[in-house]
Amino acid sequence: MFKKRFWRYLLLGFAWLISLGGLVVLMGFIEIKKSEVLCKDVKIYIPGNQYFIDEQEVDNILQIHSQALIGKKMESINIHEMEEKLKANPFIETATVYANMDGVINVEISQRQPILRMMNRFDQDFYVDQHGLKMPLSENFTARVLVANGYIDELFANHVDTLHTDMAMAVFKTADYIRKDSLWDAQIAQIYVNKDHEIELVPRVGNNRILLGDADSLDTKFHNLRVFYKKALPQVGWGAYKMINIKYANQVIGVRNENIKKDSLQADSAKRDSIKTKKDTSLIKK
Numbered sequence: 001m002f003k004k005r006f007w008r009y010l011l012l013g014f015a016w017l018i019s020l021g022g023l024v025v026l027m028g029f030i031e032i033k034k035s036e037v038l039c040k041d042v043k044i045y046i047p048g049n050q051y052f053i054d055e056q057e058v059d060n061i062l063q064i065h066s067q068a069l070i071g072k073k074m075e076s077i078n079i080h081e082m083e084e085k086l087k088a089n090p091f092i093e094t095a096t097v098y099a100n101m102d103g104v105i106n107v108e109i110s111q112r113q114p115i116l117r118m119m120n121r122f123d124q125d126f127y128v129d130q131h132g133l134k135m136p137l138s139e140n141f142t143a144r145v146l147v148a149n150g151y152i153d154e155l156f157a158n159h160v161d162t163l164h165t166d167m168a169m170a171v172f173k174t175a176d177y178i179r180k181d182s183l184w185d186a187q188i189a190q191i192y193v194n195k196d197h198e199i200e201l202v203p204r205v206g207n208n209r210i211l212l213g214d215a216d217s218l219d220t221k222f223h224n225l226r227v228f229y230k231k232a233l234p235q236v237g238w239g240a241y242k243m244i245n246i247k248y249a250n251q252v253i254g255v256r257n258e259n260i261k262k263d264s265l266q267a268d269s270a271k272r273d274s275i276k277t278k279k280d281t282s283l284i285k286k
Helices: 002-036 055-062 079-087 166-179 182-187 218-231 269-279
Strands: 041-045 092-099 104-111 114-119 125-129 133-135 146-150 188-193 199-203 209-213 241-245 251-256 262-267 283-285
Touching: 041 055, 055 079, 055 104, 079 092, 079 104, 114 166, 125 166, 146 166, 166 182, 166 188, 166 199, 166 218, 182 188, 209 218, 218 251
Parallel strands: 041 104, 114 146, 146 188, 209 241
Antiparallel strands: 092 104, 114 125, 125 133, 188 199, 199 209, 241 251, 251 262, 262 283
């Protein structure tokens, strides 16, 4: 019994030794083959419908043609360095560079996605991407996004950076909320910060302004505005108010164009959900 176990363990160990040796030989063969492989092509993938950066720009960054990568030995090409060069570009969010055994280098790029174009009061102009990072404008492409201007103090140092001021972060939060709602994304054309450092919205339809105030309680404020649009405006017309004030969570105030008359619409926030399900309204006109 002991001898059988001994021989079995011996054979098992011998099999492992042969497998390990074969693996070492195989790896050595691969390394030899890799050292002989020449770069045959560089394939560039840039998904999406925004083109802040194109294949020509990637070519310029990596100097694909000027350094004649095609025909070079693969082992002499620094893939990591290529990735770092791409990531240094302000319009590129992620970059992955890898090579296969056929001598093809693949470059996969993800562009930054701006959701807001911000113009500060110092005449600086920049984008803010979906992660709240500032990025420069592009000479190649103009993104169709919300524009924010007015009394905005956020500075831009012409490189990717986070937002530093509370107002800029509030404007970004508002823009991000608007873009995620199909109704408001279609209706709101611009964000303006007034001299009192309150947020105003400029709609595409109508000549009024919407006074949002701050970026708190956005769900409630936009719900109230939706009900105001549905219930109040059809009765008086889109041009009846020059200002629609929704900055209070439980109230919408319409400032009329004629004689600056104010009509206050009071919302019962405690009963809003139950009223909404029955009558689709949360505003009770006083």
